[in-house]
Amino acid sequence: MVKTRKLETILKEPTWNQEGEQVVHKDCHCCDYQEQVKEAIPGLTPPANAIFLKPNERSRVSRSLSSDFNQPKHCTDCQYPMRLIGNNDWQSHLTRPQKVAQTIGSIQLKGWQCPNCLGIHIRTYVAVSSKFYQCPHCQELTVTRTKKMVKQATTNSTGKWLIISDCHCCDYHQEKAETIPRLRPVYSSTSSSSRSSSSSYSGSYGSYSGSTGSSGSSGSSGSSGSFGGGSSGGGGCGGDF
Structure with a gap:
């Protein structure tokens, strides 16, 4: 049997949370059926990227307000699309x-209302910033x-x-010391006609500075340092221990 079907009338339009109803006429092309x-x-079916918000509740997200607007909002209870409402x-x-x-x-807030159940959902958008911190008393940034x-x-x-923390809402105040690491020691070297060099070092075990050199014209060599030293006319070293 080959049948065709034709929509006669819609008795009830479908909604976001209820089915609709229609009358369909069916005919057979072979007999008088x-x-x-x-x-x-x-x-009606919400889009795949819809965000469902519970009416008369709140949500909090760490994302920009503009990116959140690209996704439609629907009521969790009745599936209806929610609309953005004014601040007042x-x-x-x-x-x-x-x-x-x-x-x-530190935050942005927007209100969304369901046109069917009239519930209002307040959504908080947290600013991506290292400038603000949560208060242990107020539980807010x-x-x-x-x-x-x-x-x-x-x-x-x-x-x-000295790190000083102050809350803009209550009397919370805290001061905390933070260590700054030591500066790196500076090494330096200079050269002259006598090919001398100097260096300095500072570390956890102490510091040292000194110089070494040689002279080609007199054929002598020597060394001196901050630990104490001497010189001789020929070659050698002198020290004071």
């Missing part, structure tokens, strides 16, 4: 630390830090920074 039947229309519609739902963090620029030089590092000793 005819019938009208009701069929279900599948509900959700600012009253924010905590004080969230408002402070938004003011100093409301802390900024400053560095103060206490002691400069040298080749002989380490230095010290």
Whole structure:
């Protein structure tokens, strides 16, 4: 039997969370068979890249606001597409630390509302920055830090920074010392007609500086150093131990 089917009418449009219903007329091309039947229309399907947000709740992501906008938002409860709403519609739902963090620029906040169940979802976008830190009391990115030089590092000793942390929302304050590594020792050498060289070194075991050289005109050689030394008319070395 060869049958054809033709849509007669739609009784109920499908929605994001419910099937629809339609009437279909069927005919046979070989006999006098005819019938009208009701069929279900599948509900609307969110796109594959949709982000599902729970109404009357909050979410937090470490990504830029612009990249998040490229993905459609749908309600977790009823599957309806959520719409972006103005700041005045959700600012009253924010905590004080969230408002402070938004003011100093550590986070961005946007509100999304489901047109079906009317639930509002507040989404937090965390700024990718090393300028802000989480306050242990406010549990929000409301802390900024400053560095103060206490002691400069040298080749002989380490230095010290003072890291000062302050919260813009509460009275949290912390000062923490941070060691600055010692500077690397500098090695230098010079040459002259007598082919002399000098060097200096500073390390954890002490420091040393000295020079060595030879003179071709007198046929003599010698050495001297900061440990103590001497000279002789012929060849040799003198020292004071």
